[in-house]
């Protein structure tokens with residue numbers, strides 16, 4: 001990380017996260033006091049073995065799941081202090097999430113999938129569509145605005161998911177193995193676009209990937225082992 005990055009304000013922070021899953025009598029302690037700090041505009045990659053808890057960590061950071069212990073702060077505000085019913089709107093405005101599985105809405109076309117996320121963040125239908133169209137254009141999807149997910153290729157679905165994550169110009173983008181199901185050339189292009197589009201907007205970007213070369217493009221690299229980031 002360069003000196004300048006060090007002076008930027010922290011936009012996402014986790015302190016002492018502990019997460020345990022129980023199945024029957026078995027307990028798995030996935031996270032054991034995980035700490036994390038992400039600064040404005042910073043890029044960070046996280047690698048770790050399958051099952052080490054990377055997706056679990058992202059879910060906690062996004063407030064989709066709750067930790068047993070520890071706290072997550074969005075721009076200094078403890079997630080625990082945000083009332084349940086305010087969370088979806090706050091999350092949509094603050095954070096974009098590119099999931100390991102894309103989770104596009106099958107009944108909606110590309111444009112509607114992206115515009116929907118802007119609606120959740122409180123934008124008017126017109127504004128939402130305009131923003132969605134701009135971003136999809138930047139990602140090379142202008143010709144696919146009215147295709148539904150089942151009519152798209154894997155790479156096109158992934159780019160739609162990326163547009164959805166970026167449409168509200170969030171402070172933070174979390175991407176969980178966003179190129180998992182793509183061929184090498186498409187994966188390369190998608191990663192390039194993720195870094196370019198978030199870089200242009202000074203979005204802090206956290207990339208979870210198994211690919212060392214993609215991980216190496218981030219300013220800072222961490223590994224999740226034994227429930228902690230190193």
Ligand SMILES: Nc1ncnc2c1ncn2[C@@H]1O[C@H](COP(=O)(O)OP(=O)(O)OP(=O)(O)O)[C@@H](O)[C@H]1O
Pocket residue numbers: 021022023028030048049050051052053054055056057100
């Ligand atoms: N809802 C759940 N109930 C029980 N166990 C779970 C649940 N979610 C995750 N786990 C377990 O927690 C561990 C961490 O899972 P997680 O999905 O975070 O791993 P990961 O690092 O993202 O792996 P991958 O690289 O394969 O995506 C795994 O052992 C998994 O089986």
Ligand SMILES: [Mg+2]
Pocket residue numbers: 054055056100176
């Ligand atoms: Mg995972």
